[in-house]
Amino acid sequence: MNAAQKGDPFLIITDDEVKVDRNMANLEIVNYKIVNHIYGSMCNMVHELKKNRIVVDKAYETDAEAMGTPAPNAAREKFKDVFEEYVSLMENRSMFDMSAAQRLERISFDKPLVKDAYDKLGVEEVRAMNYRVSNIKRAIIVKSKMADDVKIVKMVNASLAKQTAVSAKKVKELLQGIYDELGICSTAKATDLKNWYDIKRSSVRIDGITTSCVTIIRPLINIGI
Numbered sequence: 227m228n229a230a231q232k233g234d235p236f237l238i239i240t241d242d243e244v245k246v247d248r249n250m251a252n253l254e255i256v257n258y259k260i261v262n263h264i265y266g267s268m269c270n271m272v273h274e275l276k277k278n279r280i281v282v283d284k285a286y287e288t289d290a291e292a293m294g295t296p297a298p299n300a301a302r303e304k305f306k307d308v309f310e311e312y313v314s315l316m317e318n319r320s321m322f323d324m325s326a327a328q329r330l331e332r333i334s335f336d337k338p339l340v341k342d343a344y345d346k347l348g349v350e351e352v353r354a355m356n357y358r359v360s361n362i363k364r365a366i367i368v369k370s371k372m373a374d375d376v377k378i379v380k381m382v383n384a385s386l387a388k389q390t391a392v393s394a395k396k397v398k399e400l401l402q403g404i405y406d407e408l409g410i411c412s413t414a415k416a417t418d419l420k421n422w423y424d425i426k427r428s429s430v431r432i433d434g435i436t437t438s439c440v441t442i443i444r445p446l447i448n449i450g451i
Contacts, residue, residue, distance in 0.1 A: 306357040308333055309340050313349050342366055360384065368407050376449045378404055379422050382442075383449075391430045391439040416440050422447055 312333050319326045334341045343352045343362050346369060355361045367380050381404050386392055394416035401414035417440070419425050424443040429436050 303337070305337070305340065305359050305362075308337050309343065309352060309357060312340050312344055316344065339363070346370075364407070374408055374410065375422060375447060377408060379445055379447060379449045381407075382419070382422070383445075386442060388442045388444070391428055391441045393432065394427075394438040394440055397440050 312330065315326050315330050315333075319330070339359065339362065343366065346366050347362065351365070352362060355365065363384060364381055367377050370377065372380075378401075382400070385400055386397070397416040397419060398414050401416070401418055404410075405412055405414055416438075417425075417427070419440060419442065423445055426441040426443060428439050428441065430439045431437070
């Protein structure tokens with residue numbers, strides 16, 4: 227009886243013994259690395275080949291170097307279109323399709339938010355948010371393992387400009403929304419910002435009305451990049 231009859235491509239089965247087909251096993255390992263590990267990136271693949279003293283065609287080296295340069299039209303690509311392309315590539319990728327692997331690498335480099343959204347939120351959640359980038363970024367922060375203080379600062383940074391007077395009402399509404407998203411049981415006040423920022427309070431005339439405002443000067447905690 228042979229392996230094909232048993233339906234297992236990794237085993238060679240004879241009447242009195244079972245052996246592992248090492249060629250098939252090694253091929254599967256290589257396939258895994260092509261998609262998920264050191265060969266998933268053309269840059270990594272070229273590096274690994276050269277590290278093992280294998281001569282790499284100059285054209286491949288040039289392609290690998292190009293992966294480190296943003297595509298000229300990347301900024302004009304819509305998030306929705308690129309995300310759906312990424313989903314399609316991930317769901318239908320062939321282990322031996324180098325062009326698909328290169329495109330995945332390109333998207334990950336040019337549009338890192340696409341990969342983050344796919345990995346951390348999932349396809350259905352991104353679609354449910356109608357691909358709104360601001361909402362997607364907030365959802366990724368909320369689901370992260372960062373401390374609440376860091377999450378708050380990141381979310382405020384994405385919504386409020388520094389060195390600019392903002393009405394206390396707007397600040398209060400923003401903070402209350404953040405508290406609710408993070409499950410913080412607290413009633414927001416505009417002055418809560420002083421917990422994370424050096425702020426300045428002022429009264430500014432907006433549309434002819436004197437309005438209480440808050441200006442963010444600088445953050446008080448380091449949130450990293």
